[in-house]
């Protein structure tokens with residue numbers, strides 16, 4: 001799947017700004033970004049639900065939105081709001097979706113039975129979907145989104161309403177699907193989920209500010225992340241924030257996580273510069289995390305825009 005110069009304007013607001021994307025097949029591709037960064041809008045344009053203001057989209061060899069109708073049977077789409085019928089049973093929900101997707105009766109029935117088993121819903125086939133727990137609803141929604149074995153699955157914050165165990169469980173299912181050749185595009189604002197993706201794109205205010213594998217993205221920050229322990233962390237934080245080469249300081253308990261603007265490979269060099277602050281502290285260099293990548297990418301973008 002490719003997108004080039006993808007832009008969506010709602011009146012004055014630029015919700016998605018000239019985004020270029022390249023999503024390889026059978027890849028779990030993550031969209032990471034805060035609320036309002038344009039993740040849903042991008043996904044909706046990619047599956048043909050929303051017409052872009054500008055840009056080109058090619059999904060599974062089809063031009064979107066022009067050939068969106070042909071795409072329908074080849075993709076699955078699941079949003080944070082469960083697209084289930086509360087008043088239908090678990091089985092009826094899946095059977096209904098199998099019919100909508102045009103599966104012949106017998107084939108549809110076999111597929112539904114298989115999914116009920118695989119998604120651990122076979123002990124509650126007659127329960128109304130509206131009475132399921134959050135995690136069960138989510139499993140049912142995923143089963144529903146793949147009833148027709150789509151080649152591409154688009155998931156818009158699918159785990160925002162469920163507990164950590166259900167999230168882990170859900171991600172295992174995603175990797176199973178990717179192993180079977182399904183391409184998966186999934187948006188999230190959880191760093192731990194982003195970390196699991198094969199590749200990811202970071203969106204901020206409609207702009208794509210970084211993309212690559214989690215490893216590539218964190219490697220770029222090598223030598224720029226430090227952890228400081230101090231008795232007076234707030235004072236040290238204030239002093240650090242005045243330093244021109246300090247991009248961000250985040251307090252976590254008594255520790256401060258510092259992100260520098262440029263690489264300072266030697267902890268000793270960094271230490272010496274900090275000694276001028278005159279407050280007691282202990283510093284060590286730490287491995288960059290995706291959160292650091294996120295902060296670095298969004299701050300750089302803000303500064304460039306300014």
Ligand SMILES: Nc1ncnc2c1ncn2[C@@H]1O[C@H](COP(=O)(O)OP(=O)(O)OP(=O)(O)O)[C@@H](O)[C@H]1O
Pocket residue numbers: 010013015033034035036037038039040041042157
């Ligand atoms: N139909 C619309 N009309 C006007 N503005 C819209 C419309 N849809 C989205 N927007 C705006 O576009 C921006 C991007 O929204 P979008 O839903 O794509 O972000 P998101 O990253 O998916 O956020 P969230 O995590 O909250 O779902 C927001 O400022 C939103 O208010």
